[in-house]
Amino acid sequence: MTRSLIQKYNVPGPRYTSYPTVPYWETEPFSLEQWKQSLKRSFDESNSTEGISLYIHLPFCESLCTFCGCHKRVTKKHEMEQPYIQAVLKEWDLYCQLLVTTPKIKEIHLGGGTPTFFSVEHLQQLIRGILAKAEVAAEYEFSFEGHPNNTTSEHLQALYDLGFRRVSYGVQDYNETVQKAIHRIQPFEHVQRVTEWAREIGYTSISHDLVFGLPFQNLEDVLNTIDQTKSLMPDRLAFYSYAHVPWIKGNGQRGFKDADVPKDELKRQCYEEGKKQLLAHGYHEIGMDHFALEKDGMYQSFKQGALHRNFMGYTASKTQVMIGLGISSISDSWYSFAQNEKKLEDYYARLELDEIPVVKGHVLSAEDLIIRKHILNLMCTFTTSWASKEMQFPELPEVLLQLAEMQQDQLLQIDEQGITVTEQGKPFVRNICMAFDLRLKRRVPENRIFSMTI
Template sequence: MTTSLVQKYNVPGPRYTSYPTVPYWEDESFSGKIWQDTFIRSFNESNASEGISLYIHLPFCESLCTFCGCHKRITKRHEVENPYIEAVLKEWNLYCDMFPERPIIKEIHLGGGTPTFFSPENLKTLIDGLFLRAERAEHHEFSFEGHPNNTTREHLKQLYDLGFRRVSFGVQDYSETVQKAIHRIQPFHNVAKVTFWAKEIGYTSVSHDLIFGLPFQTLEDVVDTIEKTKSLSPDRLAFYSYAHVPWIKGNGQRGFKDEDVPKDDEKRRLYEIGKQLLTKKGYHEIGMDHFALKRDNMFTSFREGKLHRNFMGYTSSKTQLMIGLGSSSISDSWYGFAQNEKTIEDYYARLEKNELPVFKGHFLTNEDLIIRKHILNLMCQFTTSWDESHLYFKELPEVISQLDEMENDGLLIIQNNAITVTEKGKPFVRNICMAFDLRLKRKAPQTQLFSMTV
């Protein structure tokens, strides 16, 4: 990758887990009543054919990792577990009271925070509580994020018995210098232990999350981390860019200086070399920043055009309705988004009033739905088309004109009413999606809202 391309396209840009992105939601027109109407509409359209997805946010962590951009609560007091689970199940029951029929759950993802902060017994209470008023889809996919330092064999066995078959372990980087800077001291043998346990128990997909661009991280660190990772042979990997956004996340990302973070070509080289190594070791690029071995169902989903992306990240199949439970969780009815109260105290207060704890959201216009489809296509399949009339929009000629320069740079091909991202262009897929982002174009941010695209 040439220096000029990195300099040219390294601008702040969204990661597009949604469109419109959260800063462009029209909060002023949001109402809880209309939100209920949208998720009931979506439920009626999709429950019988697809089922629904649940994302459950478990926000507690025992220590702060300074690379993290998630909503979390730092505590060592485990007596917080039971009240939180009771609140999540109360929220779920409020939704169940509104569903016209018993929901069929196809996907569950436990995120955080640190889901394995909770005891195996309490996680069982949570999952069992969900199914008091729901059915499991025949081909369900349940997954969770595990911290290698506190995930026990009991955690893995209990969740396996509850139907979980995928686990993602946060690795980030094995360098002691990097780990100290990000406050995540995590020896290789801890990761190896939980990976082997998961495979032995029967998990069919074990994933490792790696990050490039961390403070003090060198090329040698990235190579060493990938070599160690390959020795454990996880089925899939996330290899993504560290989002340095201290202006949003405050002191959590001020444990080091800005100049300690690799930038521009130095950072991009970490990705390029890392990607080359992963490819040599049998991993195939799946969507943005994700890689999988051929045996993993994410690879199959990508090849069959079934890959989907939402607030849980990439998923191997689509459900139209995704409900977020827990503080700060975001729900997606396809026609609208709704975010829960961010603080645990506000979340509890709303539930005590028997109210859905949503505090802001956005209802998608017809234009939003078209743009969302194009961005999803690009993010999940590296291609999109407007051959069908319902995917055409009046600003499309302007979008194509804006993409001409990227085509000249070899990042994409425009032909036959379609755009295809080239191998050279995959690292710039966020930039390509930004050409479709009409809301971003109409109202450029006055302050930096997003991390850099490169």
């Protein structure tokens, strides 16, 4: 990776968990009624065949991790658990009343925040309450995010008994200086303990999240973290770039100076050398920033061309409908997006009025749907095609002109019907997707709203 390529393509850009990206949603004409109609349409089209996905946001954390970009409520008051569980179950009940037909659940993911902030009893109450009004698909996947410091064997066993088979642990980096800077102190022994517990109980997919580009982090730190990770051999890994966006996330990412964060070539070197280590350890690159062993379901899905990407990140299977429950959660009906109230008090207030607590959203245009497919193809398979008329759009010649320059830089190959990202181009897949992002091109942001792509 030459210095010139890094300098050329290291620009602010979206991570494309959706298209249009959230800053480009047309929120003014959107209404809750539009969301309801869109959801019902999509649910009727897909529930009987593929089922739906549920993302449940559990926002509480006992302490603030300064690298985190998620919506959370920092508190040590565990009496907040029960009212929140009741609120989420009420939201689910409102959706079940709207959909009428019994939902068939294919995926559940508990995210946060810190899901394991909640007691075993409250997590059982939540999942049992969800499943009481639903069927479970034959091929389902339930997963949750566990904090290595507070996940207990009781958490793991209880969720396993409820059907959970995948757990993800946030590791980030094992260097103590880095951990102090991001306010996430967790020794290797804690990660080892919860990983081994999950294996002993029977979890079939254990994932670790590793981050490069953290404050005070250097190449040696990244490689040392990967070496220690190898001793545990998680089935799946997220190895992704720290998104330094303190102008958005406020005080949380101001616990260190901008100068403390690795830049450009060092950051890219951390990724390239880290990737080499992961491949040497038997992991395969899956989509953007993800790696998996051959036995893992995500690898099998990638090989079969069935990988999907949504607001939960990469998933091993696709559902047309994803319902987000809890504060700040985003739902996706394929035809529209809807985001919940971000403040806990506003979320509760809306539910008190028996309202689905959606605060904003976007209805996708015909053009949006075409561009969404191209970006989804690139993010999941590193290729896309415009061979069919359904995948063509008027601005395609302009996109091809921009892609031609990327082809000269050996980031992709263009033929008459489509493009394929090269091995060298994979780290730049966000930039390639940006060539298709018509909304971004038409309204370039005056201020930075995205993290750097490299």
